[in-house]
Amino acid sequence: MSDLSFSIGPLRFPNPVVLASGTAGYGYELEPYIDLDLLGGFITKGIYPAPRAGNPSPRVYETPSGMLNAIGLQGIGMVRFRDEVLPFWERYKPPLGINVAGECPEDYARVVEYLDSHPRIDFYEINLSCPNVQTGGRSPSWFPEETKRILSTLRPLTKRPLIAKLSPHARSVEEIAFAAQEAGADGVSLINTFIGLAVDLKSRRPMLHNLFGGVSGPAVKPMALAMVYKVFQRVSLPILGMGGIVSGRDLLEFIVAGASGVQIGTATIVDPQAPLRILREASELLPSLGCDSLGELRGSLKPYR
Amino acid sequence: MSDLSFSIGPLRFPNPVVLASGTAGYGYELEPYIDLDLLGGFITKGIYPAPRAGNPSPRVYETPSGMLNAIGLQGIGMVRFRDEVLPFWERYKPPLGINVAGECPEDYARVVEYLDSHPRIDFYEINLSCPNVQTGGRSPSWFPEETKRILSTLRPLTKRPLIAKLSPHARSVEEIAFAAQEAGADGVSLINTFIGLAVDLKSRRPMLHNLFGGVSGPAVKPMALAMVYKVFQRVSLPILGMGGIVSGRDLLEFIVAGASGVQIGTATIVDPQAPLRILREASELLPSLGCDSLGELRGSLKPYR
Amino acid sequence: MTGNNFSSKMETMDKKGYTPLEIVGKREWREDFFSLFFHSPLLTSSLRSGHFLMVRDPDAPTLLSRPFSMGRLFHDEGVFELFFQVVGKGTESMARKRVGDTLSVLGPLGNPFPLEKPGRILLIAGGRGISPFLSALPVLAESKRDYSLLYGAKTARTLLFRPFLADFPVSYRTDDGSFGQRGLVVDGLSQEVDLVFACGPEKMLERVALFYKDLPTEVYLSLEERMGCGTGICYGCARKVRTDRGVEMVRVCEEGPVFEASRVVWDE
Amino acid sequence: MTGNNFSSKMETMDKKGYTPLEIVGKREWREDFFSLFFHSPLLTSSLRSGHFLMVRDPDAPTLLSRPFSMGRLFHDEGVFELFFQVVGKGTESMARKRVGDTLSVLGPLGNPFPLEKPGRILLIAGGRGISPFLSALPVLAESKRDYSLLYGAKTARTLLFRPFLADFPVSYRTDDGSFGQRGLVVDGLSQEVDLVFACGPEKMLERVALFYKDLPTEVYLSLEERMGCGTGICYGCARKVRTDRGVEMVRVCEEGPVFEASRVVWDE
Numbered sequence A, B: 001m002s003d004l005s006f007s008i009g010p011l012r013f014p015n016p017v018v019l020a021s022g023t024a025g026y027g028y029e030l031e032p033y034i035d036l037d038l039l040g041g042f043i044t045k046g047i048y049p050a051p052r053a054g055n056p057s058p059r060v061y062e063t064p065s066g067m068l069n070a071i072g073l074q075g076i077g078m079v080r081f082r083d084e085v086l087p088f089w090e091r092y093k094p095p096l097g098i099n100v101a102g103e104c105p106e107d108y109a110r111v112v113e114y115l116d117s118h119p120r121i122d123f124y125e126i127n128l129s130c131p132n133v134q135t136g137g138r139s140p141s142w143f144p145e146e147t148k149r150i151l152s153t154l155r156p157l158t159k160r161p162l163i164a165k166l167s168p169h170a171r172s173v174e175e176i177a178f179a180a181q182e183a184g185a186d187g188v189s190l191i192n193t194f195i196g197l198a199v200d201l202k203s204r205r206p207m208l209h210n211l212f213g214g215v216s217g218p219a220v221k222p223m224a225l226a227m228v229y230k231v232f233q234r235v236s237l238p239i240l241g242m243g244g245i246v247s248g249r250d251l252l253e254f255i256v257a258g259a260s261g262v263q264i265g266t267a268t269i270v271d272p273q274a275p276l277r278i279l280r281e282a283s284e285l286l287p288s289l290g291c292d293s294l295g296e297l298r299g300s301l302k303p304y305r
Numbered sequence C, D: 001m002t003g004n005n006f007s008s009k010m011e012t013m014d015k016k017g018y019t020p021l022e023i024v025g026k027r028e029w030r031e032d033f034f035s036l037f038f039h040s041p042l043l044t045s046s047l048r049s050g051h052f053l054m055v056r057d058p059d060a061p062t063l064l065s066r067p068f069s070m071g072r073l074f075h076d077e078g079v080f081e082l083f084f085q086v087v088g089k090g091t092e093s094m095a096r097k098r099v100g101d102t103l104s105v106l107g108p109l110g111n112p113f114p115l116e117k118p119g120r121i122l123l124i125a126g127g128r129g130i131s132p133f134l135s136a137l138p139v140l141a142e143s144k145r146d147y148s149l150l151y152g153a154k155t156a157r158t159l160l161f162r163p164f165l166a167d168f169p170v171s172y173r174t175d176d177g178s179f180g181q182r183g184l185v186v187d188g189l190s191q192e193v194d195l196v197f198a199c200g201p202e203k204m205l206e207r208v209a210l211f212y213k214d215l216p217t218e219v220y221l222s223l224e225e226r227m228g229c230g231t232g233i234c235y236g237c238a239r240k241v242r243t244d245r246g247v248e249m250v251r252v253c254e255e256g257p258v259f260e261a262s263r264v265v266w267d268e
């Protein structure tokens, strides 16, 4: 029986399948479809201090092997999240990560401060990379200094692992990951969505009301794998790899490129049971690669020269 | 009858379908498949001063709705190009662009200086963005200053239009396009390929001998459209838009987002006759949109707010 | 599978998931309309008018599933119908399917029309909005309700299912007068009803809502919004709806697709 | 189409392009091997052993075409065979195709084996490398050449086409001795030939080249390389080959796939 667990600092994940922020709601939405206890971990929709209505519809559109979304971080805010969602999670065991969102460093700090006393929280994923909020705009993880500033503000506020979620639009994602490491992050999540646009020819309107959206899904997998590998070469932090994982094969490719665990996003939107299928496929495939544990596979990519 | 022509400075392109660098060889390779005279324009494989062997194989791999390539700019060099290829092009009329490649500003200058006396050349596309040559490495168009430096070196060397071809990995492509405009470029080509990686799980080898490759094809279309629109908003230079165009519909979407003309890359690799099919589809579609010319459609995207 | 403590549990136990269903029949209508028929006694018996299904073809070049109301229910055969119009990649690829092929289907999803409410019922269908009423009509007939259907389309050619509808009280309208009365569905509305159930183009639904705004008639509309998941997890399908907390962005797939007209905010 | 001065020219006049061809037959062999049969008198009469075709399914989730040698040619029926093994997405989707479906095919591409060269001929096939010889054998038989085929595979189960091959001089080898002689193809090579044509795994071809290196035998190998276009435009399929200018990266699709063994550089 192979060992699929991995750890980020003291926190052990029972298996590599973590559900990605914004693609699995707050958790209870998935309850009719899967046994949440089988997951390696769960990361919530982005939590802002106040509730947010998000963008007008249309908010999603299918692109070649991918999707474009501009939900605009619709959310119930940290107070209702604590009162209504965290009690739900006491019935389930997988590591629970809070995706912390904000428009300024203070927003992030308020969320962490407000929630940190709650025992059910296992880690924070700091979303330094949402491309939707400001129209096609810059994100903190395009810049090493801003990445550091936000993480350094948060570091003293909690003992729990802080994982920095990075944008793929930085000139060099490995440089940003290095900055995150220096600022005390315990891991990095790679990658958030690419900024994209789709055009309705007939109306000459954007396909999304928000104009720009974030691109995810299999289309971005090669870019995501490249970034995971580059960051793995550069920093020693554990990596949660994501971007287009829809099969056990995809999952293990991310591990070979250097990821400690992965996140599943678009695949869950396509099929709510996909995360468990992916986990099953990966666990069946692993022995056929001659490996007893994920650790043996991690970062095992051998370039030709 | 609708007018499909467009211009970059004094140079008129009969229609918007320009073949993209590296995806149509030097031109003669396509002769068995299409009448080159029907094209809107043609851009050669990247021309370096000296011949280059390029990377070992495998050099290509299919990714979801896209492809990964690391040809490594295999090429015959500027001398053989002038002697063997330019005479071929005297038999055909479409605007001919030379994709100028280099590892340092001097390389670019040598190519332009050596070729500029030849009358068959219509314009230069300066490749500031090839991601393959240095392994996963930086490219000049990630930085406004480097973009300016190279273009300013070239500007005095020729009276022909200089078009800057930009990488999608700059933090802000519009900032780079603005720098190119300031340095005297006559247009910009958007976008070159994204850096990607594919993993062979069984051998734990990269799928490409070079490790990293460039991602092109429909997968990148939403990102390319977003960049075209952002650059169109920011600079006044004509834009050659590309990234995943495989239909007349795709072509016109780029025009709506602000492109003056487009380039067809991966589609020609998939089917050498695709460029002419795309042209036909676009010319049939245009009247149904109530337009007599491409110009009416250009930049006509109406955001919701 | 180890690495967690629940390896003995089956991942699908008690849980709802996509099911591969064989296409047992296909019908090509005019003007890019198609019907596909699927054999599934379970779904056929659990689907109610207003429910929708997510449909996916794992071998197709499309990624996301597409939402469809079901059309007719053939209870004796355990067969249900999907009736759709080809408008893009997903529906194109569905239209290429043949009898014997398989599609993945998830449902029933959403909340059906509350047909059981008492009173005189008017069903209003615009164009392909006829779908949910193809299963509602037999239910209403069987329970001997006071009901009728107002069914409008652009032209006679797209006024489909007429032989099937002949057994029920239906009045037809076409924009061009080529069948039934000339004019829009919204010009034929009756005040003499207690309950209205409507499905069709957004503009039509808005005008239906407006017509009954200050009347005692209870109006339920089946709304559409472009969807990502259909399962409530992506928040892709939200629209403005009045709730206890004021006006909120509410998911059409989870809280809808059927909404009380008075709750819907029409602001664009 | 205006906007250029050549609107009267048809884009396909005198030019070679992808043609949709109907699948008129399908055969499922063992171990993920399949044959598809296509009707095209034009292609069937112009294909020569060593030529390849690019095959594409516009409705499949794959983007690029895949290269295949043709298998048997049925001149009377104008039918040719593609014989392939399922190894990934492209071949998987081809294997799902049914009689009556259509695939887009471009060819003939590349340079065939120079079968017309004089002398005693040895054909060498390893595994699915049998493909090009399925059309070569009848040609050699008809022209009464002195020839034979050495055909090896891992095991008897994957030594296919034996009934067809029964009409020709063939010696078989399997790695496990389950049919024919036990051992590798390269252990059965004969020096008593003037011409060798070989197709099979890279390792086998390299050992064939080595065996004949210092002998007067002329050796031609059909090489494979992962392809992008198949038409010579992308430079995706290049490998090291000796040319007039020294060692160069040469395109397998355009200058190959058949190369003289002495020109091939084996360095990895």
Ligand SMILES: Cc1cc2nc3c(=O)[nH]c(=O)nc-3n(C[C@H](O)[C@H](O)[C@H](O)COP(=O)(O)OP(=O)(O)OC[C@H]3O[C@@H](n4cnc5c(N)ncnc54)[C@H](O)[C@@H]3O)c2cc1C
Residues within 6 Å of the ligand: A062, A200, C052, C066, C067, C068, C069, C070, C083, C084, C085, C086, C087, C088, C089, C090, C091, C092, C128, C131, C223, C224, C225, C226, C227, C257
């Ligand atoms: C609850 C619900 C029930 C539905 N029932 C039916 C039905 O019974 N029969 C039927 O034919 N259709 C139905 N639809 C609409 C159907 O889902 C869309 O037509 C389909 O998703 C289009 O997919 P496509 O890939 O062919 O088009 P795409 O390529 O995705 O889009 C083509 C065009 O259709 C528009 N579009 C896409 N999805 C929707 C949508 N959900 N609503 C409105 N416009 C859309 C796009 O904006 C675009 O302009 C229903 C939709 C919902 C939300």
Ligand SMILES: Cc1cc2nc3c(=O)[nH]c(=O)nc-3n(C[C@H](O)[C@H](O)[C@H](O)COP(=O)(O)OP(=O)(O)OC[C@H]3O[C@@H](n4cnc5c(N)ncnc54)[C@H](O)[C@@H]3O)c2cc1C
Residues within 6 Å of the ligand: B062, B200, D052, D066, D067, D068, D069, D070, D083, D084, D085, D086, D087, D088, D089, D090, D091, D092, D128, D131, D223, D224, D225, D226, D227, D257
């Ligand atoms: C000139 C030529 C003739 C060929 N003739 C035949 C034939 O008659 N019958 C047949 O079964 N196959 C033939 N092949 C090989 C065939 O093209 C590949 O098996 C096919 O492209 C794999 O596609 P896929 O999408 O199924 O696999 P992919 O998903 O693309 O790849 C799966 C695996 O196959 C490997 N692979 C992909 N393409 C090639 C290739 N061209 N050569 C070697 N390995 C490859 C990949 O590296 C990967 O490990 C030929 C190849 C060439 C170049």
Ligand SMILES: Cc1cc2nc3c(=O)[nH]c(=O)nc-3n(C[C@H](O)[C@H](O)[C@H](O)COP(=O)(O)O)c2cc1C
Residues within 6 Å of the ligand: A020, A021, A022, A023, A045, A046, A067, A069, A071, A073, A099, A127, A130, A165, A191, A192, A193, A214, A215, A216, A217, A218, A220, A242, A243, A244, A245, A263, A264, A265, A266, A267, C228, C234, C236
């Ligand atoms: C509908 C949708 C909503 C998302 N919302 C968030 C979010 O709130 N916070 C965040 O950090 N990432 C968000 N993401 C990004 C995903 O978490 C993930 O990084 C991305 O989708 C890439 O993974 P995938 O290709 O597996 O989907 C969202 C993605 C989608 C598709």
Ligand SMILES: Cc1cc2nc3c(=O)[nH]c(=O)nc-3n(C[C@H](O)[C@H](O)[C@H](O)COP(=O)(O)O)c2cc1C
Residues within 6 Å of the ligand: B020, B021, B022, B023, B045, B046, B067, B069, B071, B073, B099, B127, B130, B165, B191, B192, B193, B214, B215, B216, B217, B218, B220, B242, B243, B244, B245, B263, B264, B265, B266, B267, D228, D234, D236
């Ligand atoms: C095989 C291949 C080779 C390429 N070579 C070059 C090159 O030499 N110079 C260059 O500027 N771009 C090169 N490109 C990038 C294309 O010109 C184009 O920018 C990119 O492929 C996006 O367009 P597409 O999606 O239509 O292919 C190459 C692309 C491919 C696929």
Ligand code: FES
Residues within 6 Å of the ligand: C226, C227, C228, C229, C230, C231, C232, C233, C234, C235, C236, C237, C238, C251, C252, C253, C254
């Ligand atoms: S479509 Fe995803 S929440 Fe409704």
Ligand code: FES
Residues within 6 Å of the ligand: D226, D227, D228, D229, D230, D231, D232, D233, D234, D235, D236, D237, D238, D251, D252, D253, D254
């Ligand atoms: S495959 Fe493109 S040049 Fe050979």
